[in-house]
Amino acid sequence: MEISKKHENKNVDVKVYIDKLRGKIQDYFKKDASGHSIDHLERTLNFALYLQSKEGGDVVVVGISAFIHDIHRIMSNEQNRFVSPKESLPVVEKFLEELDITFDQKQHILYSIEHHEEYSFSDGVKVTDIESKILQDADNLDAIGAMGVIRCFKYGIAHNVIDYDPTVPLYQNKYREEDVDASSIHHINNKLLRLGKFMNTKTAKKIAKKKTKLMKDFIEMYIDEFTCKISEE
Numbered sequence: 382m383e384i385s386k387k388h389e390n391k392n393v394d395v396k397v398y399i400d401k402l403r404g405k406i407q408d409y410f411k412k413d414a415s416g417h418s419i420d421h422l423e424r425t426l427n428f429a430l431y432l433q434s435k436e437g438g439d440v441v442v443v444g445i446s447a448f449i450h451d452i453h454r455i456m457s458n459e460q461n462r463f464v465s466p467k468e469s470l471p472v473v474e475k476f477l478e479e480l481d482i483t484f485d486q487k488q489h490i491l492y493s494i495e496h497h498e499e500y501s502f503s504d505g506v507k508v509t510d511i512e513s514k515i516l517q518d519a520d521n522l523d524a525i526g527a528m529g530v531i532r533c534f535k536y537g538i539a540h541n542v543i544d545y546d547p548t549v550p551l552y553q554n555k556y557r558e559e560d561v562d563a564s565s566i567h568h569i570n571n572k573l574l575r576l577g578k579f580m581n582t583k584t585a586k587k588i589a590k591k592k593t594k595l596m597k598d599f600i601e602m603y604i605d606e607f608t609c610k611i612s613e614e
């Protein structure tokens with residue numbers, strides 16, 4: 382899908398669009414049990430608007446794409462298989478139908494959502510437009526830190542992933558998206574700890590630092606507690 386850079390500025394507050402979408406999205410995302418709830422969308426929106434204020438880009442494209450980017454997760458739950466963001470685009474288009482946005486903005490939103498999970502450590506398309514970069518960063522910022530840890534364990538419970546498997550080493554090699562992590566702790570170690578470095582924007586890299594440190598400390602303490610190591614320090 383091609384995107385155009387020529388967006389007309391309609392001078393509309395992005396919150397007007399979000400308020401229009403919120404009711405419909407709340408109903409749709411009630412079905413979620415995988416850590417991709419409406420709360421994740423609200424937090425992704427919040428990060429996305431903050432990043433847009435620092436990094437630029439079309440605020441309408443950034444805001445709307447952040448708020449409806451994970452429709453494919455609900456479709457995956459319903460169909461009991463992985464539904465890709467690309468496959469979800471016809472449903473995304475339905476949500477966009479009643480919004481007074483330009484054709485270019487609509488195409489751009491669909492493009493950003495289609496590519497939002499193609500991060501630089503997987504082999505997919507690397508996005509170059511600031512709006513898609515911001516969506517990826519906002520989504521990844523909510524996958525790390527305290528909230529990221531909770532979401533990771535919630536996902537694990539929903540998908541029968543164990544908390545920790547001490548028989549599998551916590552490897553430090555390059556992360557491959559197709560690898561199945563042995564436990565939630567492995568997922569935090571193998572993927573989430575790396576996300577900060579792979580953020581697209583400078584602002585997101587800065588925000589990720591503290592969150593990454595917290596996850597490192599969490600894993601360290603978890604392993605100590607799991608192995609009954611006692612420390613008075």
Ligand SMILES: [Fe+2]
Nearest residue numbers: 450451497498
């Ligand atoms: Fe997603």
Ligand SMILES: [Fe+2]
Nearest residue numbers: 417450451520
């Ligand atoms: Fe997401």
